[in-house]
Amino acid sequence: MPTILIVGASRGIGLEYVRQFSAAGWRTIGTVRDMAKGAEVSKAGGEVHLCDVNDSASVARLAKSLAKDAVDVLVCNAGIYTGRDWKLGATDFAAFEEILRTNTLAPLRVAEALVENVARSQRKAIVFTSSRMGSNAQTNGGSMPYRVSKAALNSIAKNLSVELAVRGITTITTHPGWVRTDMGGSGAAIDVKDSVAGLKGVIEKLTPAANGKFFNYDGSELPW
Numbered sequence: 001m002p003t004i005l006i007v008g009a010s011r012g013i014g015l016e017y018v019r020q021f022s023a024a025g026w027r028t029i030g031t032v033r034d035m036a037k038g039a040e041v042s043k044a045g046g047e048v049h050l051c052d053v054n055d056s057a058s059v060a061r062l063a064k065s066l067a068k069d070a071v072d073v074l075v076c077n078a079g080i081y082t083g084r085d086w087k088l089g090a091t092d093f094a095a096f097e098e099i100l101r102t103n104t105l106a107p108l109r110v111a112e113a114l115v116e117n118v119a120r121s122q123r124k125a126i127v128f129t130s131s132r133m134g135s136n137a138q139t140n141g142g143s144m145p146y147r148v149s150k151a152a153l154n155s156i157a158k159n160l161s162v163e164l165a166v167r168g169i170t171t172i173t174t175h176p177g178w179v180r181t182d183m184g185g186s187g188a189a190i191d192v193k194d195s196v197a198g199l200k201g202v203i204e205k206l207t208p209a210a211n212g213k214f215f216n217y218d219g220s221e222l223p224w
């Protein structure tokens with residue numbers, strides 16, 4: 001039975017990952033940063049661990065508690081979307097630093113802490129939840145802090161894909177679509193079930209040929 005670890009699973013896309021992979025018979029581990037939200041993960045069929053991705057000690061505790069486990073697929077999913085009203089001339093630099101900490105540096109921290117678990121698994125995959133908004137090729141402006149945080153995450157993923165290929169690890173980034181979650185809002189284009197069903201298909205079909213690619217939830221490739 002393969003194991004998937006979803007970091008940032010308390011709600012939205014992460015929680016749906018837990019539901020769909022545990023329903024498919026995978027050992028599924030989901031992290032929350034507040035144990036009060038762990039009940040949802042358990043109900044969805046996942047094992048619950050604590051992790052605040054911005055706290056090095058918390059990430060180290062997660063890695064220690066999973067020290068003996070193989071993780072076939074690590075999904076770095078936790079993220080925030082602040083700075084939607086960004087305007088040139090009024091950049092909130094403290095908020096910008098916070099989004100870079102959470103969306104860009106924290107996924108690297110998590111991947112670094114858990115790479116050995118992935119390396120000792122069968123499937124050996126690291127999946128970064130990015131966004132089409134981080135595609136420099138497709139940007140149409142607005143929300144610059146979020147776009148930059150995901151573009152830089154894409155760069156981290158691309159660099160890791162080269163670093164880790166020699167260890168047989170496949171590293172990809174994904175765009176879940178514009179999804180009806182707390183982040184995406186009720187007016188978003190797609191249901192979380194459809195988003196994650198698509199992402200699950202991408203993950204199940206992963207081969208080393210996918211290494212270093214950026215996938216839409218429907219399996220099509222996106223430009224950097």
Ligand SMILES: NC(=O)c1ccc[n+]([C@@H]2O[C@H](COP(=O)([O-])OP(=O)(O)OC[C@H]3O[C@@H](n4cnc5c(N)ncnc54)[C@H](OP(=O)(O)O)[C@@H]3O)[C@@H](O)[C@H]2O)c1
Nearest residue numbers: 008010011012013052053078079131178179181182183184
């Ligand atoms: N929804 C969309 O349309 C959309 C589109 C493109 C990309 N994405 C990306 O998809 C991912 C999930 O988004 P979502 O729509 O499911 O958002 P969401 O409903 O707002 O959920 C965000 C998740 O990230 C967790 N998180 C945030 N900061 C964290 C931290 N410091 N440590 C640990 N966990 C933290 C949250 O935990 P708490 O419950 O503790 O806050 C929650 O589980 C994000 O990376 C987002 O950027 C979403």
